[in-house]
Amino acid sequence: MMKYKILFLLLFTALFAQAQKKNYAVILPTDSESEIIFKAANVVPSPRQLRWQKLELTCFFHFGVNTFTGNEWGTGKEDPKIFNPTKLNANQWVKTAKDAGFKQVILTAKHHDGFCLWPTKTTEHSVKNSPWKNGKGDVVKEVADACRKQNMGFGIYLSPWDRNSKFYGTDEYNDFFVKQLTELLSNYGRIDEVWFDGANGEGPNGKKQVYDFDRWYRVIRKLQPAAVIAIMGPDVRWVGTETGYGRETEWSVVPADNLDQAAISSNSQKSINFKPTGDMRGDDLGSREKIIHAKGLVWYPAEADVSIRPGWFYHKDQNDKIKSPEKLLDIYFHSVGRNCVLLMNIPPDKEGLINDADIKVLHQWTKLRDDIFKNNLATGAIISSSNGIHGNALLDKKYDTYWTTKAKDTSAVIELKLKNKSTFNVLMLQENIAIGQRIEKFELDYWDGNDWQKATEGTTVGYKRLLQFNNITTDKVRLKILSSRLNPTLSEIGLYFQPETGNDNAKEKK
Ligand code: FUL
Numbered sequence: 001m002m003k004y005k006i007l008f009l010l011l012f013t014a015l016f017a018q019a020q021k022k023n024y025a026v027i028l029p030t031d032s033e034s035e036i037i038f039k040a041a042n043v044v045p046s047p048r049q050l051r052w053q054k055l056e057l058t059c060f061f062h063f064g065v066n067t068f069t070g071n072e073w074g075t076g077k078e079d080p081k082i083f084n085p086t087k088l089n090a091n092q093w094v095k096t097a098k099d100a101g102f103k104q105v106i107l108t109a110k111h112h113d114g115f116c117l118w119p120t121k122t123t124e125h126s127v128k129n130s131p132w133k134n135g136k137g138d139v140v141k142e143v144a145d146a147c148r149k150q151n152m153g154f155g156i157y158l159s160p161w162d163r164n165s166k167f168y169g170t171d172e173y174n175d176f177f178v179k180q181l182t183e184l185l186s187n188y189g190r191i192d193e194v195w196f197d198g199a200n201g202e203g204p205n206g207k208k209q210v211y212d213f214d215r216w217y218r219v220i221r222k223l224q225p226a227a228v229i230a231i232m233g234p235d236v237r238w239v240g241t242e243t244g245y246g247r248e249t250e251w252s253v254v255p256a257d258n259l260d261q262a263a264i265s266s267n268s269q270k271s272i273n274f275k276p277t278g279d280m281r282g283d284d285l286g287s288r289e290k291i292i293h294a295k296g297l298v299w300y301p302a303e304a305d306v307s308i309r310p311g312w313f314y315h316k317d318q319n320d321k322i323k324s325p326e327k328l329l330d331i332y333f334h335s336v337g338r339n340c341v342l343l344m345n346i347p348p349d350k351e352g353l354i355n356d357a358d359i360k361v362l363h364q365w366t367k368l369r370d371d372i373f374k375n376n377l378a379t380g381a382i383i384s385s386s387n388g389i390h391g392n393a394l395l396d397k398k399y400d401t402y403w404t405t406k407a408k409d410t411s412a413v414i415e416l417k418l419k420n421k422s423t424f425n426v427l428m429l430q431e432n433i434a435i436g437q438r439i440e441k442f443e444l445d446y447w448d449g450n451d452w453q454k455a456t457e458g459t460t461v462g463y464k465r466l467l468q469f470n471n472i473t474t475d476k477v478r479l480k481i482l483s484s485r486l487n488p489t490l491s492e493i494g495l496y497f498q499p500e501t502g503n504d505n506a507k508e509k510k
Contacts, residue, residue: 021436023049023299024256033292040291041436041486043253045299049235050434052193052228053301053463054399055153056336059102060305060345061093063139065115066313067350073201074113076125076163083115083130088352090142094150096346096354100362101369104153106195106343107143109184111157114164118187122179125164144188155193156184160211160232161200169207177211178219185223194220196232230303237300239340240281244306244331246338249459251286252301252437255294288440301463304335307345308358314347319357325364332369337428337466339437372426377495380419388412394493401491402432408487414479416493421475426468428494429479431461441483444469447476461490468498 023046025039045053065071065078067085097105110116116126117139128135140156147154158180167173185191196216202208213232220229230236237254239246284290291297308328309318323331328344335342346362349355376395383391387409393401394414405412427444431437443457444467455477456469477495481488 025297027295027297033288036292036294036297037288037485040253040286040297041438041484043297043299044436045252045301045433046235048226048228049299049301051226052236053341053433055103055341056464057100057102058104058106058153058155058193058303058341058343059097059100060157060307060312060343061105061107061143062111062307062312062314062345062347063352064108064111064117064313065113066111067348070315072311072313074111074115074163076112076114076165078113078115080115080125080127080129081131083127084132085348085350085352088132088137088139088142088348090139090146091149093143093346093348093354094146094152096359096362098150098152100366102152102344104155104192105143105147106155106157106193107140108157108159109140110159110162110180112159112161112163112197112199112201114159114162116180118183120180120183122176122183123165140184140188148189153192154188154190155195155227155230156191157195157197158184159197159199160209161197161202169209173209174212174215178215181216181219182223185220185227191224191227193228193230193236194224194233195230198232198238234298234300236303236341237280239302239304239335242305242307244304244342244344245334246302246304246340247283247285248338249284249287250302250339250462251460252299252339252433252462253291253297254286254300255291256296256298256300302340303343304331304338304340305343305345306331306335307347308361309345309347312345312347314349314355316349319355322357322361325361325368328361328365329368332365333466333468336464339460339462339464372496372498373428373494375496376428377422377424377497378416378418378493381416383414383416385412385414388414394490397492399430399432399491400434402435402489403491404435404489405487410481410484410486410488412481412488414481414490414493416477416479418475418477418495421473422495422497423471423473424495424497425471426466426494426496426498427456428492428496429461429465429490430463430492432489432491433463435489436486437462438485439481439483439488440485441481443480443482445478445480446472446474447478448474452478471497 021044025043065074068082114125119128120126127137144154162168167176228235231238308323310321346358387405388403390403394403439461444455445452446455455472456467458467
C-alpha cells in the first residue's frame with residue numbers, strides 16, 4: 001500500500017513539475033550563474049510552439065498582383081484587373097506541398113502592395129474587383145479549404161507594411177489592420193500561424209507607422225489561441241537570413257530583456273507576449289555568455305525561410321533558376337537539421353498553378369530525403385549507458401519517450417552495438433524539448449577494430465540535429481555527451497547512409 005502511495009506521490013510531483021514549466025524565466029539580480037543556467041535548462045516551448053516545431057517542414061505560397069506584374073515589391077497602385085489566374089487550383093498547390101513532405105502552408109493574404117486575396121470589407125484593393133471568378137472568388141478560402149481537405153496546417157501572411165492603404169501612417173491604420181486580421185481569423189476555420197513581416201521600404205522620408213503589436217497579438221490570442229505568431233511576433237523567431245540555413249549552434253532559449261518583468265512575475269499564463277527587439281542575426285544568441293547577462297529568458301525558436309527560386313513571387317524567366325534537389329537537400333540538413341523549422345516558398349504561377357518545373361525538383365528532393373532516411377542503421381542496436389536510463393526509448397520512434405541520466409549528471413556515454421556491421425555518414429539526434437534544450441557539446445565515436453575514433457562532433461541538438469561526415473563502417477559506436485545545462489535528454493538517435501549525389505555536399509562534411 002505504502003509503495004503505491006509513494007508511486008502516486010512521485011507521479012504527482014512529476015506532473016506538477018511539468019505543469020510548472022513555462023516558456024520564459026525571470027532572472028533575479030541575486031541569481032548566481034549556475035542558477036541562471038538551471039533556469040535556462042527548464043524553459044520549455046508553449047504547446048503551440050511545440051506543435052509548430054514538430055512540423056519540421058512548412059511551405060510559403062507567395063501569390064498576388066506581383067505574380068502578374070513581375071515585381072517583387074508592388075507599389076500599391078496596381079489595377080486589381082491585372083489579377084486573373086485562369087486555372088487557379090489550390091488543391092494542386094496543397095497536394096504539391098504535401099507530396100513533398102510539408103505539413104503546413106502559409107499564404108500571402110496581403111503583401112506589401114496591400115492587394116487582398118480575400119473579398120475584404122476593409123478596402124476595394126482586393127480580388128473582388130478583379131476579373132477572376134467575376135470578382136466572386138476568395139483565394140484565402142480556397143487554400144484554407146484545400147488544407148482542411150488534405151489535413152494540412154494553414155497559416156496567413158498579412159503584411160504590416162501596406163503601400164495601398166490610405167490609412168498607412170496614421171493611427172487609424174491599426175484599426176484597419178485589426179479589421180483585416182479579424183476577418184482572416186474569423187472566417188476561415190483554424191489558423192495555425194500568423195506571419196508578420198518586418199520589411200518596410202519607406203525609407204527615411206517615407207510614411208512612419210507605429211504598429212500596435214500588443215493589440216494585434218491580443219486579437220490573435222483571442223480568435224485563434226493555437227496559432228503561433230511568427231517573425232514580428234512572440235512565438236517564432238526569424239533565423240536572420242533568407243537562405244534557409246540555421247546556425248551551427250542554435251539555441252531556442254534566448255535573452256528577452258525587453259520583457260516587462262513585473263508583468264511576467266504576476267502572469268499565470270503558460271506563455272507570454274513580447275515583441276522581439278534587438279539583433280536576432282548574430283552568430284550567437286543563446287550561449288552561456290549571452291544568457292548569464294540576461295534579465296529574462298524566453299523560448300523563441302528559429303524559422304528558416306527561403307524561396308525555391310531567386311524571387312519570392314513567380315517569374316517565368318526564373319524557371320531555369322530553380323534551386324537544385326541537391327541544394328534543397330543541403331538546406332534541409334542545415335535548417336531542420338539545425339533545430340529550425342524550414343519555411344520554403346513555392347510560388348504559384350500566373351495561371352494559378354504550381355509550375356511543373358518546381359514540382360519536378362520537389363519530387364527529386366523528396367526522393368533524396370527518403371533514400372537517406374528510410375533506413376535507420378541503428379535499428380535493433382543494443383544500447384548501454386552506465387549512468388543513463390530508458391536507453392530503449394532512443395530507438396522506439398516515439399518522440400515523447402526519452403533517455404536521460406540517472407542522478408541528473410550533465411555528461412554521459414551511450415554505446416550502441418549495431419545489429420550488423422554497417423556503413424553510414426549521417427547522425428541524427430533529437431532532444432526532448434518538452435523538458436528543455438540542454439545539450440551543449442557532443443561527440444560521436446566509432447570502433448575501428450582496435451580503438452575508438454572520432455566520427456563527428458557538435459554543439460547544440462534541440463528538436464533535431466543532423467550531421468554529415470565521411471563514410472564509416474563499423475558495428476559499434478558511442479555518443480559522448482560532453483556538456484549539458486542539466487541532465488540531458490534524447491528522444492531518438494539515427495545513423496543513416498547518404499549515397500553520393502555528385503554535388504558539392506562533401507565540403508559540408510566533417
Ligand atoms: C520579406 C519580404 O519583403 C519579401 O517580399 C518576402 O515576403 C519575404 C518572405 O519577406 O521581408
